[in-house]
Amino acid sequence: MRSGFVAVVGRPNVGKSSLVNAIVGTKVSIVSDKPQTTRRRIHGVAVRDDAQIVFVDTPGLHKPVTALGKRVNATAMASAVDVDVAILVFDAESGFGRGDEWVAANVPIDRKATKLFVVANKCDVAVPQRILAELSRSTVLSADEYFPVSARSRKGVDELSAALFGILPEGPWYYPADATGDVSQEEWVAEMVREELLRLTRDELPYSIATRVTEWEWPRVRCEIIVERESQKGMVIGRGGSLLKEVGESVRAQMTPGAYLELRVIVDKNWQRKPSRVERLGY
Numbered sequence: 001m002r003s004g005f006v007a008v009v010g011r012p013n014v015g016k017s018s019l020v021n022a023i024v025g026t027k028v029s030i031v032s033d034k035p036q037t038t039r040r041r042i043h044g045v046a047v048r049d050d051a052q053i054v055f056v057d058t059p060g061l062h063k064p065v066t067a068l069g070k071r072v073n074a075t076a077m078a079s080a081v082d083v084d085v086a087i088l089v090f091d092a093e094s095g096f097g098r099g100d101e102w103v104a105a106n107v108p109i110d111r112k113a114t115k116l117f118v119v120a121n122k123c124d125v126a127v128p129q130r131i132l133a134e135l136s137r138s139t140v141l142s143a144d145e146y147f148p149v150s151a152r153s154r155k156g157v158d159e160l161s162a163a164l165f166g167i168l169p170e171g172p173w174y175y176p177a178d179a180t181g182d183v184s185q186e187e188w189v190a191e192m193v194r195e196e197l198l199r200l201t202r203d204e205l206p207y208s209i210a211t212r213v214t215e216w217e218w219p220r221v222r223c224e225i226i227v228e229r230e231s232q233k234g235m236v237i238g239r240g241g242s243l244l245k246e247v248g249e250s251v252r253a254q255m256t257p258g259a260y261l262e263l264r265v266i267v268d269k270n271w272q273r274k275p276s277r278v279e280r281l282g283y
């Protein structure tokens with residue numbers, strides 16, 4: 001048997017979670033067009049023949065301004081320790097820049113024990129000249145390998161996956177053969193609710209939202225949506241409850257049939273700025 005850990009790091013919004021989902025083959029980590037979607041370290045598991053890879057999806061590294069930001073940055077920083085491969089993902093369309101170099105310089109990666117792969121993502125929207133120029137720019141990192149991919153179209157994903165499976169050392173599997181990750185069913189529903197809210201809200205609201213399942217008595221599932229201000233409550237509920245209804249319907253459609261999903265919006269004033277609240281929410 002062979003196995004290994006692969007950490008996926010990079011700036012926010014470059015497509016780390018999309019890439020993990022594409023390789024694992026199922027949605028283990030939520031995705032949105034808003035930066036700082038991922039807030040926790042999430043394991044996604046992929047199996048091929050005798051080999052199992054545990055992907056470590058991480059929050060995007062950014063300049064933190066809140067207690068939540070500091071917390072998720074620390075999570076990302078610590079995630080590339082004791083892994084076989086660290087993948088640094090950047091956005092090929094917006095280019096390889098200072099922020100990406102900052103990530104490479106500041107995430108502790110033991111280059112003797114850990115291989116560094118650089119992945120240019122979103123190659124479905126970047127023209128070939130651009131992809132080559134940006135990959136060439138990224139060679140300042142002296143990585144072990146470089147890959148152009150598109151998590152969206154899956155172009156290049158199989159090549160990356162094959163390279164990862166190809167270098168796994170012998171070792172025990174860390175998860176059962178049919179596991180896809182370490183996200184519990186409660187966490188998964190809470191994250192799905194947050195994903196829908198990220199899709200449907202804008203401005204500062206997405207960052208103010210946290211979700212958690214507070215009751216699971218199948219088929220009754222209750223999920224709390226936590227916002228930071230009274231004024232945000234109405235925005236999440238929507239006119240006549242329309243937004244919340246849409247969220248509930250989309251999430252229920254992705255759950256085991258028969259679920260009764262109750263969504264409740266509560267205010268926890270400025271939770272994002274309070275370390276103790278951030279911790280209590282499990283970030």
Ligand SMILES: Nc1nc2c(ncn2[C@@H]2O[C@H](COP(=O)(O)OP(=O)(O)OP(=O)(O)O)[C@@H](O)[C@H]2O)c(=O)[nH]1
Pocket residue numbers: 010011012013014015016017018019030031032033034035036037038039058059060061121122123124125149150151152153
């Ligand atoms: N065109 C294109 N868009 C992509 C691709 N991969 C991801 N995206 C989009 O990029 C946005 C960010 O994707 P995520 O997977 O959430 O990015 P992330 O790096 O995990 O972001 P954080 O969790 O915030 O750090 C979403 O709108 C995705 O649909 C891709 O290959 N091509």
Ligand SMILES: [Mg+2]
Pocket residue numbers: 016017018029030031037038058059060
């Ligand atoms: Mg993510």
